[in-house]
Amino acid sequence: MSSMKLRRTSLSTILVTLFLLFGCSSSNVVEIVSVTPQGEVPLLATIEIEFSKDLAPPDKQNMWLEDEYVEFTPAIAGKFKWVSARRLLFSPDAPLEAIQEYEAEVSDLVLFQTGLSPDFDDFTFHTPDFDAVKADVFWTHIPHQYYTVTVQANLHFNYPVQPEQLREHLEVRRDGERIADVQIISEQPSEVIAVTIGEVQQEDAEQLFTIAVREGLMSVVGKKALQDTREFNTALPPITQLAVTGVASGYDGATGWIEVATTQMVDEKDLDEYVRVRPGRGLQYFVSDNIFRIEGDFGSEQTVELIIEKGLPGMFGGKLEQEFRQQVSFVDIQPAVNFADRRGRYLMFGGEHNLEINAVNVDELDIEVSEVFANNVLHFLNQHRWFDYDYGYNPTFYVGDFGKELYDETVQLSTGRNWLGRHVINLKRVLESRRRGIYVVRASSSEDRWIQDSKIIALSDLALIARLADDQITVFVNSIEKGLPVEGVDVTVVSTNNQQLFSGRTDAGGMVRFENVRLEADGFTPRMLTAVKGEDFNFLDLDDARVETSRFDVGGLSQPSREYVTFIYGERDLYRPGETAHISGIVRNEHIRPVSNTPVICKIISPRGRVFREYKLGLNAEGSFEQAVDIPDYALTGRYKIEVYNGAEVLIGTSAINVEEFVPDKVRVRLSGKEKSYRPGERLRVDLEAEYLFGASAANLRYEADVQLKHRAYRSDAYPDYSFSHSSVKNTRIENTMLDGTLDA
Incomplete structure (x- = not known):
């Protein structure tokens, strides 16, 4: 009996001990x-x-x-x-x-x-996989055929898509039948791709469009293609009816906006009569494709009533059959932080050192200022060389071990909701750093750090301009404050792998030149310039600052002689047989100084390559000569070459003139229009008047015309420094129109 009792006591003790152990463990x-x-x-x-x-x-x-x-x-x-x-x-x-x-x-x-x-x-x-989001379908014109209508579909994706890739994965059906005549209008990668469905039979019945984006379509991001086919079914009312398909709204500063999507374009002139917003003041209307936009002063209203009256006409004859009413809520615009000047990198060394930052719907800003040490500037630039701007996000520059953080601070912004707030960042505190280098300023929301903008800044009075030739680098240094050349600046050329290639000091003209670059660089490629004078330090990224020259003639002088520069010219470059050509020439040495009192030989070479005339001349004190060349009536027509030799018969310059018996008549063309502005759907009339330069009318001549209409950004004389180009309304694409015919008498 006592043994049984002992066992029970021991078992109870074990259970209590285990409970205590597990209880202590759980609480820890x-x-x-x-x-x-x-x-x-x-x-x-x-x-x-x-x-x-x-x-x-x-x-x-x-x-x-x-x-x-x-x-x-x-x-x-x-x-x-x-x-x-x-x-x-x-x-x-x-x-x-x-x-x-x-x-x-x-x-x-x-x-x-x-x-x-x-x-x-x-x-x-x-993060989200690639997907097709929605499709908007509406009536529109076939480009340049305003008497013919088509159906356009705007396909929305969550990442940009190449139009050509979409073509292989797109299928459109109308009332169950596949449409073969589908054309993609968009040319550039975008999140919205426009597609036309060709000429569509106008029917009195509703048409059901099914737009399928097949699996396998890849976005420009890559990584992962569309996993499943997406189908969008949209009922398009007959062209005799106008329907509202969607309403969106937003608020930006003192201006609210409402966008209304319809099944066909409307005339801007009709909106003031048929559309009302309560409450709302100072309403303005804008039309683009199937969307019309209402902008106005809605005060502090969070909700307004949108009323579109029955009978609103469309551009293709459709009318709104029933009054449309909807309560519209103004959503807050997305928080944002941006530097006022997005591209500038330089602040004057002796200036106020202020940067302006703009923020909207951000209550607190965290300001971080870091320094990049001079010997690490190139590595830092290489790290951020290929920032991806495809999604419109601001750049983010990480300093890390390339420098150190100088200071950070938090500032309060007292602007109202949806209002743009401005804050000035003063960088005078960075001058307390004793090391040379550049600076990175980052401004971000205190709550969400990805709402930010970063900027590279150099505090300097040294403005750098560099010219890179095949075997020479020339650097000019001017004062930003005074605009004058700066003497005594130590300039260094650094290679792509951060090696010092050349160093020199600017002369009184603010210039330093490095010769024999190919030989001295020994396989290294110049990438960056640094300039130092006293405590002033600046840099120039040769890749980032390079001017694209493919559009310009930058080949320089093409001279047959390295010792002389010769400029040969006449009163014109075209003569008739029997006339006299007056040829002049100016000769300079390699230092652009006159070559005076020196004999030269001027040869005129005929179109057959033989010497037509030869003159032995002498340069005057200014290094120039003149010679009259008689062209006989029997002279061959064609191109005559002018060659100038020095006394040793070394070619030092060439030019050419043309001798022609008959020159075709020239025609002057004048274009004029009755009106200076037109609305969508109106016919543009252009009057053409042509006449020969000697006064007679150019009657019965054939003509060809290439009509190009391009969008021009709006500018206001009252606000010359403000850009009005950032709008959610996208411009339509206008095809060129080719015309030909015969002028009347």
Whole structure:
């Protein structure tokens, strides 16, 4: 009996002991409670992790930290912030990669000195796969055939698509029958591709269009093609009916906008009569394809009523059969941070050192200023050489070990919702650094670091201009403040692999020239210039600053002699037999100084290659000569070559004239139009008047015309420095029109 009792007591003791052990262990474990967002995340996202216990001490909270609390694969540049003792935010410095899977592992660094045991599960997320989003279908004109209509479809994707690749994966059906006459209008990669469906039979019945984007289509991002075929079914009302297919809205500063999509284009002149917005003041209307846009002052209204009255006519005869009413909410515009000057890199060394930053819907800005050391400038530039601007995001420059962070600060912005706020960053504090180099300024939202803009800045008074020839590099240094040449500047040429190739000092003209570049460089390629004078340092990236010269004649002088530069000219380059040509020449040496009192020989070579005339002349004190050349009536017609030799009969210059018996009559053409402006759908009339230069009318001549209409950006005399080109309304593409015929009498 006592033995049985002992066993029961021992068993109870063991159970209590195990309970205590497991109880203590459970209370000492910290876990991840939640991760947001999960699964598919947008390219711009902030990741929040909540833990089961308090971890971060107060001195680590509410500040951006560079400690790697979470390791991402592939790596994501960004910073962490503890918004509370158990909530950790990660904000990427830039958008996430498109079509990318990410893995995340929480580090033990999150435990600090708490003594807790981690029980963290790894988590994964991914950015959206490539997909076709929607298709808008509407009536429109066939280009240049305003008496014929077609159906256009705008296909929307979440990543840009090459139009030619879409052609192989596109199928369009009308009422179940496949349409073969499908043409892709768009020429450049875009997220919206326009497609026309050819001439469509106008029917009184509704037509059902099925647009299929087949699997296998690849976006410009690559990586992963469209996995499944996407089909969009759209019912298009007959051309005699106008229907509203969608309404979108937005708000930008003091101006709100509403965009209305319809099944056919409307006339801008009719909108003021048929469209009302309550409340709304100062409404303006704009039309593009099947979308008309309403802009106006809606005050602080969050919701307005859009009314489109019955009878609104379309451009092709359709009418709105029923009154359209809809409550329209104004959504907030996306938060954004941008430098006012996007391209400039230089601030004057002795100036105010101010940078203007624009922000909208951002309450706090984090300003970070870092320095890139002079010896690391090239490596830093190479790291950011191929920034991808395809998605319109701002660049992000990482300094890392190429320099150091000088300071950071947080500023409050007091602008209202949806209003553009401006802040001035003063960089005078960077002058406290004793090292030469350039600077990187980054401004970002305090909440979401990927809402940011970064900028490379050089504080200098030294403006650099470089000319790279085949075997020579010439550098000019001027003062930015005074615009005058700067003497005594130490200029260094650095190769692509960061080796010093040449160094020199500018002369009184602010110029330094490096000769024999091919031999001295010994296989190295110049990539960057640096300029130093006292505490002033500047650089010039030769790749980034290179001027594309393919459009220009930059071959330079083509001279037969290296010792002389000869310019030969006449009063004109065309003569008739029996006339006299007056030929003049100017001769300079290689230093562009006159060659005076020196004999020269001038030869005129006939079209058959024989010497037609030869003159022995002498240069005057200015290094020039003149000679009259008689052209007899029997002279051969064609091109005559002029050759000038020095006394040793070495060719030093050439030119040419033409001798022609008859020159075709020249015609002057005048174009004029009755009106200076036209609206969509109106006929453009152009009057052409042609006459010969000697006064007679050019009657019954055949003509050919290439009519080109191009969009011109709007400019305001009242706001000459403001660009009005950034609008959500996209210009339509206008094909060239070829015309031919015969002029009347």
